[in-house]
Amino acid sequence: MKATVPKIVSIAASELDELVSNVEGTNEERCGFLLGHDNGVRVVTHVVPTTNIASSNRHMRFEVDALEYLRAEKFAASMQLTLLGIYHSHPGSPAIPSETDLRNAQPYFSYVILSVISERFKEIRSWRLNQAHQFEEETVIL
Amino acid sequence: MATVFIPTPLRKFTNQTSKVEVSGNTVMEVIQTLTSTYPPLQRHLINADGKVPSFINIFVDDDDIRNLQQEQTAVKSNTIVSIVPAIAGGSK
Numbered sequence A: 001m002k003a004t005v006p007k008i009v010s011i012a013a014s015e016l017d018e019l020v021s022n023v024e025g026t027n028e029e030r031c032g033f034l035l036g037h038d039n040g041v042r043v044v045t046h047v048v049p050t051t052n053i054a055s056s057n058r059h060m061r062f063e064v065d066a067l068e069y070l071r072a073e074k075f076a077a078s079m080q081l082t083l084l085g086i087y088h089s090h091p092g093s094p095a096i097p098s099e100t101d102l103r104n105a106q107p108y109f110s111y112v113i114l115s116v117i118s119e120r121f122k123e124i125r126s127w128r129l130n131q132a133h134q135f136e137e138e139t140v141i142l
Numbered sequence B: 001m002a003t004v005f006i007p008t009p010l011r012k013f014t015n016q017t018s019k020v021e022v023s024g025n026t027v028m029e030v031i032q033t034l035t036s037t038y039p040p041l042q043r044h045l046i047n048a049d050g051k052v053p054s055f056i057n058i059f060v061d062d063d064d065i066r067n068l069q070q071e072q073t074a075v076k077s078n079t080i081v082s083i084v085p086a087i088a089g090g091s092k
Helices: A012-023 A066-078 A101-104 B009-011 B029-035 B041-045
Strands: A008-011 A031-037 A040-052 A082-091 A110-117 A120-129 A136-141 B001-005 B020-021 B056-060 B080-085
Touching: A008 A110, A012 A040, A012 A110, A012 A120, A031 A066, A040 A066, A040 A082, A066 A082, A066 B056, A066 B080, A110 A136, B001 B029, B009 B041, B009 B056, B009 B080, B020 B029, B029 B041, B029 B056
Parallel strands: A008 A040, A008 A136, A082 A110, B001 B080
Antiparallel strands: A031 A040, A031 A082, A110 A120, A120 A136, B001 B020, B056 B080
């Protein structure tokens, strides 16, 4: 039987602070890129916020500009980092991926979700697609 | 040959290569050549109608092919074709 490799993403206090400051104080979803190293355990070293360009319902939708995505990939390459994943906030909702999140999810990426209740950070969790295109939770080490 | 930029989520299908030199005179020819070299990429880049799926953006240099001639956009030898997955989601 093939052993299941635990999925772990490590986020240092300074990066967590950046994430929290980006998502608090608003009822709209915030989003951005997570860059770092992937040596089995994923270590986030850079948080790169980007604009939520969803044309409507930004309290429950986010969308990333394609050119911003390309810039994030180029920035990661220039820093010899890996684009590890995407973060976004769930204002008023738990840090659990929705059907919308699942429908739009890409392979490989860590999907870090921050729950924000009454505009204050509540919880952080991370998810990754498995082979069956279902989310599996990753262990977040803070 | 054009240079195709492979985004991080699709690199597991290209042996972790981020840039691939591919021949072709149009975006579709480039994608077809690319997917013949890396067959697992096909379901991500070509839909049942033989087109690029809506959740994939293709840029020729800095221009979205939706603003050019779609999959028939011309590709030259020094063109960079970037594959960009659509990133979106939401709590509901």
